[in-house]
Amino acid sequence: MKSNMAGEELMNKIVSLCKRRGFVYQNSEIYGGMANTWDYGPMGVELKMNIKNAWWKDFVRERENVVGLDSAIIMHPDIWKASGHLDSFNDALIDCKSCKSRFRADHIIEDAIGMDVEGKTAAEMTEIIHNEEIKCPVCGSKDWTDARLFNLMFKTFQGVVEDSSSVVYLRPETAQGIFVNFKNVVDTMRVSLPFGIGQIGKAFRNEITPGNFIFRTREFEQMELQFFVKPGEDDEWFAYWKKYAMDWLTGLGISAENLDYHDHSPEKLAHYSKATTDIIYKFPFGWEELWGIANRTNFDLSTHMEHSGKKMTYFDNESGEHIVPYVIEPSVGVDRLLLAFIVEAYTEDEVDGSTRVYLNLHPALAPVKAAVFPLSKKEPLVNMAREIYDKLKKVFNVEYDESGSIGRRYRRQDEIGTPYCITVDFDSIEDKKVTIRERNTLKQDRVEIDRVLDYLLERI
Ligand code: GAP
Numbered sequence: 001m002k003s004n005m006a007g008e009e010l011m012n013k014i015v016s017l018c019k020r021r022g023f024v025y026q027n028s029e030i031y032g033g034m035a036n037t038w039d040y041g042p043m044g045v046e047l048k049m050n051i052k053n054a055w056w057k058d059f060v061r062e063r064e065n066v067v068g069l070d071s072a073i074i075m076h077p078d079i080w081k082a083s084g085h086l087d088s089f090n091d092a093l094i095d096c097k098s099c100k101s102r103f104r105a106d107h108i109i110e111d112a113i114g115m116d117v118e119g120k121t122a123a124e125m126t127e128i129i130h131n132e133e134i135k136c137p138v139c140g141s142k143d144w145t146d147a148r149l150f151n152l153m154f155k156t157f158q159g160v161v162e163d164s165s166s167v168v169y170l171r172p173e174t175a176q177g178i179f180v181n182f183k184n185v186v187d188t189m190r191v192s193l194p195f196g197i198g199q200i201g202k203a204f205r206n207e208i209t210p211g212n213f214i215f216r217t218r219e220f221e222q223m224e225l226q227f228f229v230k231p232g233e234d235d236e237w238f239a240y241w242k243k244y245a246m247d248w249l250t251g252l253g254i255s256a257e258n259l260d261y262h263d264h265s266p267e268k269l270a271h272y273s274k275a276t277t278d279i280i281y282k283f284p285f286g287w288e289e290l291w292g293i294a295n296r297t298n299f300d301l302s303t304h305m306e307h308s309g310k311k312m313t314y315f316d317n318e319s320g321e322h323i324v325p326y327v328i329e330p331s332v333g334v335d336r337l338l339l340a341f342i343v344e345a346y347t348e349d350e351v352d353g354s355t356r357v358y359l360n361l362h363p364a365l366a367p368v369k370a371a372v373f374p375l376s377k378k379e380p381l382v383n384m385a386r387e388i389y390d391k392l393k394k395v396f397n398v399e400y401d402e403s404g405s406i407g408r409r410y411r412r413q414d415e416i417g418t419p420y421c422i423t424v425d426f427d428s429i430e431d432k433k434v435t436i437r438e439r440n441t442l443k444q445d446r447v448e449i450d451r452v453l454d455y456l457l458e459r460i
Helices: 007-020 042-061 078-083 105-113 122-131 175-179 182-188 234-251 299-308 334-345 381-392 406-416 426-431 449-459
Strands: 024-026 038-040 066-069 090-095 102-104 148-151 155-157 167-169 195-204 219-229 259-263 275-283 286-297 314-316 321-323 326-333 346-351 354-359 370-374 398-400 420-424 433-438 444-448
Touching: 007 024, 007 334, 007 346, 007 354, 038 042, 042 066, 042 195, 042 219, 042 234, 042 334, 078 175, 078 299, 090 105, 090 122, 102 105, 105 122, 175 195, 175 219, 175 299, 175 326, 219 234, 219 334, 234 259, 234 275, 234 286, 234 326, 259 286, 275 334, 286 299, 286 334, 326 334, 334 346, 354 406, 370 381, 370 406, 381 398, 381 420, 381 426, 381 449, 406 420, 420 449, 426 433, 433 449, 444 449
Parallel strands: 066 195, 370 398, 370 420
Antiparallel strands: 024 038, 090 102, 090 148, 155 167, 195 219, 219 326, 259 275, 275 286, 286 326, 314 321, 346 354, 420 433, 433 444
C-alpha cells in the first residue's frame, strides 16, 4: 500500500510512528525543542545498535583483513589543516535581504532552475542567482546578499583560555582518526596489504540546511572503513566495495529497485578523491545519497606525512619498497541508514477490515525479536509465560506483555517490527504448546514450549 502514498504523507506517518513507538524523539522537547536535533528512544537505540552490530560483523569482525578502531572526537587541530577540511570543507550560503532567510546557494539554484553547480565558486553562484533572477523561496524577493563560503566544522576551545592557540574542532568525519593511527596499526597488528581499519563514531557538521527528519543533522554517526591497498589495485577494490555495500543493503531487506549507484562527475569530486560513487536510496522526499564510496588515493597519508613530518609508509615485502598505500573508503551515516530501513519497512495492510501498520524489518535489525503474551492475567498462564520470557531474554531482546486485549498487544509489536509473538493460552496448560504468530503473514504455528527457543533461532 506504501507505493501509492505521496512522499510527504508517508514521511509524516513515519515521523509520527517513530515518536509514538519510542524510536525517535524531538531533542529538548520540554524546552520547545532543538531544531533538527533528535534523540533515540528505547526502540530507536536497539535498532541503531543492531544496524551497527550488523555493519561491524560484516565489515570488521568477520573479515580477516580488517581491524577496528575508536579514536577521539577532538583531535589535534593541525589534522584539519593537513586533511584540507580547514580550507576546503565549505558550503556557500546566501541570505535574502528582505526576509533574512538563509539558504545554501547551491540548493537555491538547483531547486529553482535544476542546474548542478557543484565545483562552482561562491562568486559564480552569486552571478547565476542574479542573472537567472532567482526568487527567495520564502518571500519571493530577488534582493540577495553575495554568496559566501562557510566552514562546516564546529569550532570550540580546549582548556580555560579562549584564544586562537586553544581552538579545536569536533571531527566532521571519523576517517581522519583512522589515517593518523595508520602507523600505530601497522606497527602493532600483523596486517599486510590489502587491509582495512573500521570505525563507528559521532561526526559533527554545522550544516546550513539540515532537515528531512534524521536524514541531515548537525550531529550524526558514521560507519567508515578505510581499506588500504597497493597503488594499481585501487580500481579493482573500488568496484569490490561498491558491490559489497550494495549487497549488504539488499541482504538486510532493502529492495534493489529503491537503490542505485550515482557516480560523481570529475568536477564534483571532493578534494581528496579520484573517484566517488554514492549508493542512493529512494527516500519519500526523493533519491538521495545514502552511502559514499570513494577512492581517496594516497592523499590523506601523504598529506599527514608532509604536515607531521612522520613516515606513513608501508614496507612491501614483495617489491622491497616503502609505499604509501591507496585508500578505498565506504562511508555511511547510521542515522540516514536507520531512516532508510524504517522507510523501507513501513507497510500498511488490511486485517479484519481495518488498516494494520507494521514494520517489515529484517529479524536481525528488529529492536524486539519476540514478545510473550499470556492470554489472561491468571495463573498458571502468567507463570508459564514468564518462564518462556526468562529463558528467551538471555538470548534475544524480548518483551513480556500481559496488559490489554491480545489484538492491541499484536498491533503494538507489529508497529515496532517484532517478527514473532508467542501466546500462552488455556490449551497450553494441557498440551504444553504455545501459538507463535509471524508478523508479515500472520501465520500461526503451534509449538512445544521446549522448542520455542530453537524455533526462533532457526528463523532469526
Ligand atoms: N569520510 C567521508 C565522508 O565523510 P561524506 O559523503 O561527507 O563522506 C559520508 O559522508 C556519509 O555520512 C554520507 O553518505 C551520509 O550517509 C552520512 N552523512 C554525511 N553528512 C551527514 C549529515 N549531515 N547528517 C546525517 N548523515 C550524514
